[in-house]
Amino acid sequence: xxxxxxxxxxxxxxxxxxxxxxxxxxxxxxxxxxxxxxxxxxxxxxxxxxxxxxxxxxxxxxxxxxxxxxxxxxxxxxxxxxxxxxxxxxxxxxxxxxxxxxxxxxxxxxxxxxxxxxxxxxxxxxxxxxxxxxxxxxxxxxxxxxxxxxxxxxxxxxxxxxxxxxxxxxxxxxxxxxxxxxxxxxxxxxxxxxxxxxxxxxxxxxxxxxxxxxxxxxxxxxxxxxxxxxxxxxxxxxxxxxxxxxxxxxxxxxxxxxxxxxxxxxxx
Amino acid sequence: xxxxxxxxxxxxxxxxxxxxxxxxxxxxxxxxxxxxxxxxxxxxxxxxxxxxxxxxxxxxxxxxxxxxxxxxxxxxxxxxxxxxxxxxxxxxxxxxxxxxxxxxxxxxxxxxxxxxxxxxxxxxxxxxxxxxxxxxxxxxxxxxxxxxxxxxxxxxxxxxxxxxxxxxxxxxxxxxxxxxxxxxxxxxxxxxxxxxxxxxxxxxxxxxxxxxxxxxxxxxxxxxxxxxxxxxxxxxxxxxxxxxxxxxxxxxxxxxxxxxxxxxxxxxxxxxxxxxxxxxxxxxxxxxxxxxxxxxxxxxxxxxxxxxxxxxxxxxxxxxxxxxxxxxxxxxxxxxxxxxxxxxxxxxxxxxxxxxxxxxx
Amino acid sequence: xxxxxxxxxxxxxxxxxxxxxxxxxxxxxxxxxxxxxxxxxxxxxxxxxxxxxxxxxxxxxxxxxxxxxxxxxxxxxxxxxxxxxxxxxxxxxxxxxxxxxxxxxxxxxxxxxxxxxxxxxxxxxxxxxxxxxxxxxxxxxxxxxxxxxxxxxxxxxxxxxxxxxxxxxxxxxxxxxxxxxxxxxxxxxxxxxxxxxxxxxxxxxxxxxxxxxxxxxxxxxxxxxxxxxxxxxxxxxxxxxxxxxxxxxxxxxxxxxxxxxxxxxxxxxxxxxxxxxxxxxxxxxxxxxxxxxxxxxxxx
Numbered sequence: 001x002x003x004x005x006x007x008x009x010x011x012x013x014x015x016x017x018x019x020x021x022x023x024x025x026x027x028x029x030x031x032x033x034x035x036x037x038x039x040x041x042x043x044x045x046x047x048x049x050x051x052x053x054x055x056x057x058x059x060x061x062x063x064x065x066x067x068x069x070x071x072x073x074x075x076x077x078x079x080x081x082x083x084x085x086x087x088x089x090x091x092x093x094x095x096x097x098x099x100x101x102x103x104x105x106x107x108x109x110x111x112x113x114x115x116x117x118x119x120x121x122x123x124x125x126x127x128x129x130x131x132x133x134x135x136x137x138x139x140x141x142x143x144x145x146x147x148x149x150x151x152x153x154x155x156x157x158x159x160x161x162x163x164x165x166x167x168x169x170x171x172x173x174x175x176x177x178x179x180x181x182x183x184x185x186x187x188x189x190x191x192x193x194x195x196x197x198x199x200x201x202x203x204x205x206x207x208x209x210x211x212x213x214x215x216x217x218x219x220x221x222x223x224x225x226x227x228x229x230x231x232x233x234x235x236x237x238x239x240x241x242x243x244x245x246x247x248x249x250x251x252x253x254x255x256x257x258x259x260x261x262x263x264x265x266x267x268x
Numbered sequence: 269x270x271x272x273x274x275x276x277x278x279x280x281x282x283x284x285x286x287x288x289x290x291x292x293x294x295x296x297x298x299x300x301x302x303x304x305x306x307x308x309x310x311x312x313x314x315x316x317x318x319x320x321x322x323x324x325x326x327x328x329x330x331x332x333x334x335x336x337x338x339x340x341x342x343x344x345x346x347x348x349x350x351x352x353x354x355x356x357x358x359x360x361x362x363x364x365x366x367x368x369x370x371x372x373x374x375x376x377x378x379x380x381x382x383x384x385x386x387x388x389x390x391x392x393x394x395x396x397x398x399x400x401x402x403x404x405x406x407x408x409x410x411x412x413x414x415x416x417x418x419x420x421x422x423x424x425x426x427x428x429x430x431x432x433x434x435x436x437x438x439x440x441x442x443x444x445x446x447x448x449x450x451x452x453x454x455x456x457x458x459x460x461x462x463x464x465x466x467x468x469x470x471x472x473x474x475x476x477x478x479x480x481x482x483x484x485x486x487x488x489x490x491x492x493x494x495x496x497x498x499x500x501x502x503x504x505x506x507x508x509x510x511x512x513x514x515x516x517x518x519x520x521x522x523x524x525x526x527x528x529x530x531x532x533x534x535x536x537x538x539x540x541x542x543x544x545x546x547x548x549x550x551x552x553x554x555x556x557x558x559x560x561x562x563x564x565x566x567x568x569x570x571x572x573x574x575x576x577x578x579x580x581x582x583x584x585x586x587x588x589x590x591x592x593x594x595x596x597x598x599x600x601x602x603x604x605x606x607x608x609x610x611x612x613x614x615x616x617x618x619x620x621x622x623x624x625x626x627x628x629x
Numbered sequence: 630x631x632x633x634x635x636x637x638x639x640x641x642x643x644x645x646x647x648x649x650x651x652x653x654x655x656x657x658x659x660x661x662x663x664x665x666x667x668x669x670x671x672x673x674x675x676x677x678x679x680x681x682x683x684x685x686x687x688x689x690x691x692x693x694x695x696x697x698x699x700x701x702x703x704x705x706x707x708x709x710x711x712x713x714x715x716x717x718x719x720x721x722x723x724x725x726x727x728x729x730x731x732x733x734x735x736x737x738x739x740x741x742x743x744x745x746x747x748x749x750x751x752x753x754x755x756x757x758x759x760x761x762x763x764x765x766x767x768x769x770x771x772x773x774x775x776x777x778x779x780x781x782x783x784x785x786x787x788x789x790x791x792x793x794x795x796x797x798x799x800x801x802x803x804x805x806x807x808x809x810x811x812x813x814x815x816x817x818x819x820x821x822x823x824x825x826x827x828x829x830x831x832x833x834x835x836x837x838x839x840x841x842x843x844x845x846x847x848x849x850x851x852x853x854x855x856x857x858x859x860x861x862x863x864x865x866x867x868x869x870x871x872x873x874x875x876x877x878x879x880x881x882x883x884x885x886x887x888x889x890x891x892x893x894x895x896x897x898x899x900x901x902x903x904x905x906x907x908x909x910x911x912x913x914x915x916x917x918x919x920x921x922x923x924x925x926x927x928x929x
Contacts, residue, residue, distance in 0.1 A: 002817055002830045007724035014721050014798075015738050021757045021795065022741065024764045028756065040767050082648055085641035093638035101642065103912060108653050110908050112856040114877035115897040118884040119656030142652040145645055205748040205859040206877075210885065220748045224863065234762060241749045248744025249737075256733045326818055347821050359819040361833040372833075376824035420823060 022245070029238035036234045051239035061222060061240065068218040069247075071133035071140070071208070072201040078137060079144040079197045080152075080190060086145075087152035088178070092161060105146040113206045116142065121210055135211040136218070140204060144197040151196065155189025156182070195255065202247065219244060270336040270350075270428040270461060272300040272323060277332035279318055292318045294485040295331070300429075300463065302337075305455045307476035308465040311508070315485040316465045317433055323463065324351045324431050336428055350428040352421025356437045358413030360405045367392070367401040370419045377424075391419045394454060411443045415450075422458065429461035436471065448474060469509050481505045497553075503622045506551045512575075512582055515557065515592040519550045521618050526550050529588050531567045536613045537627025546620045554593035556615035559583050559600065559607045566608030583607065664894035681895035692892050696899075698871070699879040706786075706875065707854040710793045714850060715843070717794065718801025723835070725806050739799040751863025754792040758864070778865065782872030789861045789873055793854065801846045808842035809835060841915075848911045855904060876900055 004010070028036055029051055031044045039045070055061040089095070090102055116139070124135040159182065167177040183190065209221040223240050279293040293315045300306055308316040321327040323334055325346035333342045341349050361369050367388055374384045392398045395415045400408060405416055414435060421430050432451075436444045452475060455462055466472050472479050473493040480490045481504070488502035489495075500506035506514030520527040524538045528550070542548060562568050569585035574596060581596040585607065594609055618625050667677040687693040725735050742750070758778050760766035769776040778788040812834065820830050858877035861867070867874035867882070874882075880900065884893035 002820070002827055004720070004723040005827070010720060011724040011726075011735065014724070015735070018738055018742055018795065018799070020764070021753045024757055025753050028762070036762050040762075040764075078648075082644045086645040089638035089641035092632060094632045094634040095636050095638040095642075098638075101646070103909075105645070105649060106912070107905055107908055108649055110852045110856075110904050111653070112858075112877055112880075112900060112904065114856070114858055114880040114884075115660065115901055116652075116656055117881055118890070118893060119659045120652075121885070122659060123656055138648075138652060141648055145649055149645065199744055203744070203746045205746065206881070220746055223752060224748050234756070237752060238756070241752050244746050244749050245741070245744075249741060252737050252740045252744065256737050324822075345821065346818065347824055351822060353818065353822055355815040355819065357813070357815070359816050362837040363833055372825070373823040376826065376829070417819070420819075 025238050025241050028234060029242045031235060033233060033235045048235075051235040052243075054236050055239055055243060060217075061219075061236075064217050064219040064222040065243065067133060067212070067216050068202070068208070068220070071136040071216070071218070072198055074133055074137035075140045075144060075201045076194050076197040079141055079148045080194050082141075083145055083148035083152050083193065084178075084183075084190075087149045087156050088182070090149065090153045091156040092164070102149075105149055109143050109146040109150075111142065113204065117206055117210045120207060124211055130211060131213050131215050133216050136208050136216065137201075139207045139211055140201045143204075144200055147196055147200065148193040151193040152186065152189055155186040155192075158189075159185050191255070195251065198251070199248070271302045271338075272429060272461065273335040273338070274298050274300075274319075274323075275333050275335065277319075277322060277329050277334065279315075279322060279327065279329045279331070291330075291485055293322070293329070296487050297332075298480070298487065298490065300461060302461055303459045304461055304478055305452075305476050306461075306463045307472035307479045308463060308482060309467070309469060309472040309479055309508070310482035311467055313484075314482040316482050319482070320353075320431050320433055320463065320465050323429070324353050325349050326353075350424070350426060352424065352427045352430045354414070354418050354421055354430065354432045354435045356434045358410060358417045358438070360413050360416050362404075362406040364405055365402050366397055366405050366408070366416055369405050369416050370397075370401075370423050373420055373424055387423055387425065391423050394422070394457065395419050395450065411439045411447060414439060414447070418451075422454065422460075427460065429463060432462065432464040432466075434466055435464075436466075436468075444471075451475060469511075473509070481508065483508075499624070500551065500617065501624045503549060503551060503619050506553070506617070510553060510555075511577075512554050512593045514551045514553050515594075516549050516551045516619070517590055517592065519548060521548050521550065526616065526618070528567065529590070533567070533611050533616065534613050535616055535618070535627065537629055539618055539625065539627045542620060547622075549619045549622075551617045551619055551624075552611060552615055554582055555595055556612040557592070557594040558610040558612075559585075559594045559596050559602065560610050561602060562606045562608045566610060568606055568608055571602065571605050571607055585609070660894045660897050662894075663890045664898050665891075667891050677891060681891045682899070685892065685895045685899060692896075695871075695879055696876075696896055699874055699876045702872075702874065703855055703857075703876045706790070706793075706857070707851055709790055710797070710854050711847065711850055713790070713794050714798045714801050715847060717798045718846065719805050719839070719843075721798065721802040722805035722809055722839075723831075725802070727810070736803070739802055742796050742799055745796075747859035748863050750792065750796050751860040754788060754795070754860070755864045758788045780869055782869055785865045785869060785873050789864060792860055792864065793857070796860065797850060797853070801850065804842045804846045805839055808839040812838050844911070844915050848908075848915075851907065851911075852904065855907075 027043060030047045030049070031041075032046065032048050032050065035041070035045060090098060120135075120139050121130070124130045124139070129135040129138070163181065163185070164177065167181050168174075172181065205220045205224070208218045209224065212218060212221060219240065223237060223244075274297055276295055276297050277293065278291055278295040280291045308319060310316050318327060322329045325341070325344060325348075328342075333340055335341065336349065346353070361372065364372070370388045370391060371384050374387060388401075389398070392401055395418065397412070397415060397419060400412065405413065408416070418430075418435070421427065436447060439447060448471060451462070451464075454460075464472070464475050473496075477492060478490060479493055479496055481488050481496065481502070483502070483504040489500065489505045491499075491501075496505055496509050500509065500514060503514070503516050507516065517528055519533075521535070521539050521542075524535050526533045526535055533550075559571075560566060567587065569587035569592065572584045572586055572591075575582045575584065575593075582593050583596050585592050585594060592609075594607075618627060664681055665677055665679070666674040667680070668674045681692075684690045684692045685696050688697045721739075726732055745753070757763040757765045758776075760770045760777065766776060766778075776784050778784040816834050817830070820834060825833065856877055857875055858881065861873050861875060862878055865873045867878045871879075876896075880893060880896050883889045883896060887893075
């Protein structure tokens with residue numbers, strides 16, 4: 001009734017705009033370096049899996065994926081589990097300095113990674129966590145915990161506190177109430193928080209590269225090192241890039257209905 | 269202003285070839301006269317909102333058509349049908365003042381400014397919104413916002429009908445009465461066709477001249493509030509209207525007699541043979557059943573509790589497996605739990621398969 | 630919901646507070662420390678007071694010059710991308726389907742750029758814009774342009790802006806879409822009954838209801854664009870020259886490249902202060918806008 005005129009065209013154009021560079025990357029990943037540098041074709045003349053084979057065979061490549069996943073998972077678990085009790089506190093209670101604390105937490109989300117690059121480098125070296133996934137995981141907590149608290153507080157506030165009171169009257173201890181009653185009710189909120197923590201940790205480069213060198217080198221570092229080398233291995237670089245899209249694409253595909261439903265509820 | 273005719277209207281949300289028993293609105297035809305105040309009354313899911321939305325054009329019916337003053341309006345949009353609709357929650361334009369909200373429909377039609385201002389002032393006066401005309405609409409209380417929604421509907425002088433979809437749902441109970449009276453005043457002042465959907469019988473009975481009772485997709489009775497109360501055409505109407513609702517008791521009816529639980533009641537009219545397998549019941553309002561001291565000639569029942577409604581008292585009784593309510597006359601007190609019941613024969617209705625049967629004199 | 634006052638809630642908040650304080654306060658104290666000291670590189674530090682700050686905030690010095698140049702670049706960049714991404718996001722949100730299979734499909738496609746590691750975003754556009762192996766660069770050359778993001782600052786800027794629009798418009802679109810979906814159908818029906826035009830529906834119904842999400846989207850986009858590092862760094866490395874050297878890039882160059890601790894520290898502090906002030910202003914505006922509607926805090 002009040003649809004935007006021309007909306008099909010607008011949406012189609014935008015989707016093409018979004019998919020074009022990705023398609024180009026995928027296209028390149030199936031070409032040999034020779035073909036890439038010598039011709040310009042919209043699809044590989046001689047498609048090859050050689051680039052992908054390199055990544056799956058060369059440890060420095062596939063291990064870096066593993067390293068990345070490692071710190072992302074650690075960070076997600078840490079952020080969400082620390083954020084849960086705090087979100088509950090912000091939702092249910094007034095306490096001394098609560099508004100200031102909440103604001104301070106939010107400002108950390110707004111902190112430029114560049115400011116923390118050197119200090120974190122010193123800090124984590126000093127406590128011996130440099131070049132381990134823990135350094136990156138803890139560093140990312142700086143941004144992800146405020147985000148998780150913000151998201152979870154919203155969801156917990158959607159649960160009436162009568163439920164808490166009933167549980168306590170029924171004799172539940174606080175930890176038991178939290179795990180057995182509250183968590184199932186905010187399951188989708190935990191999912192959303194975990195998703196965003198995963199996402200922000202997965203995409204970040206600066207700290208991930210600064211705090212690692214050899215052992216815990218993430219995929220981002222391996223790829224950017226390829227950039228500065230002479231004699232660029234475009235094919236492998238493209239393949240590596242395509243592989244980094246996979247976790248994101250898989251996750252969205254699985255949660256697409258939750259996202260659609262979440263929007264319908266107007267929860268954002 | 270329009271007379272609205274519904275011709276063989278029916279709707280199934282699943283499409284036209286859905287099983288007839290699953291129609292949200294079963295085939296119905298009726299006429300709503302111009303200037304009438306109608307209530308569409310029924311419980312949730314009875315089809316009343318569907319009917320309203322078909323009249324306003326929001327829903328296209330699977331079958332049948334709607335006529336305004338004899339003209340087929342099926343092809344017209346809601347706006348083209350010149351309908352005003354008030355929804356369950358206030359619909360106002362946040363960024364505008366109250367006055368701008370009321371003026372909006374008129375501005376969109378390109379009316380001259382002086383005319384718009386005059387009309388807005390008049391409607392604002394009718395709705396007691398004059399003091400707040402220059403305030404931002406989204407700062408007012410919920411009932412004021414609902415009045416603005418209503419005002420936007422009224423501001424168009426040639427509006428065919430105003431449709432209300434449970435408009436008092438979000439209003440504070442204390443203010444409901446005030447708004448309801450306001451609607452009645454408006455109806456008399458403006459001579460508009462008003463159709464009011466509700467599940468609350470008090471709202472329906474106080475607002476409307478004619479009440480349409482719906483049940484499971486069908487219209488079961490149309491009539492004045494008094495007719496619905498005194499001669500319910502369907503057991504559902506008897507049960508739904510009045511508080512407490514009508515007593516419905518299975519009985520054997522033959523000639524001038526009804527037999528319940530071994531006891532015989534005299535009837536005002538005479539009834540003949542029944543079709544095979546028909547379910548026969550009698551209905552009588554608690555107001556017309558009096559509690560008395562137990563006596564051999566009277567039906568006896570156990571008192572379960574007594575409801576004191578202020579102006580009158582009702583007793584809830586049990587007779588065998590049947591439950592009924594009866595009026596407790598002033599000053600009467602019963603020793604023990606058992607009471608006798610006195611039935612007013614003139615007020616006993618007979619129902620076959622839930623539909624009222626007129627007896628012979 | 631009424632909140633009880635209970636100081637024991639601090640126990641629940643303590644782990645978060647400790648972890649974030651550890652991550653934030655200690656490094657920040659280090660930074661503040663460095664910002665007021667100088668060293669000859671032999672690990673001996675001596676007090677420099679506000680010396681670094683004076684140098685930083687004086688455009689005539691080399692440090693100050695670089696700082697202000699980067700700052701203006703950042704402000705220009707944020708202004709441009711916001712001016713493009715906000716309207717674009719709104720339009721795309723209005724264009725998205727409200728029901729049917731198209732909903733999930735559009736959501737997935739729109740979310741895709743948001744989940745790509747930022748260095749890969751940079752790599753994608755680095756390749757895409759090259760005139761020898763990239764579709765965009767090649768096509769532009771084929772059409773007669775002399776586009777070259779390595780040599781021309783203008784082309785470098787255009788490429789980075791296009792990349793940011795590509796990367797982040799979806800976020801604005803998704804947030805606006807969520808805001809739009811919360812509008813009940815009855816509002817559109819009422820507007821239709823009132824004879825409202827399409828434009829009037831946008832101004833009077835849709836835009837006001839999106840005000841909150843637009844504030845969130847605007848804040849997020851300003852912040853993230855003001856702090857941008859990875860994507861432009863991968864594509865241009867800050868060049869050609871220093872035409873795309875944004876504040877973060879400048880800072881990392883100073884801190885990790887030149888190990889100019891004092892200068893980097895002072896720049897860090899000023900950088901953060903700018904962001905915190907803007908954040909505070911936005912937060913206040915948002916909570917006031919929330920109180921207009923009677924809600925207590927400008928939360929989710």
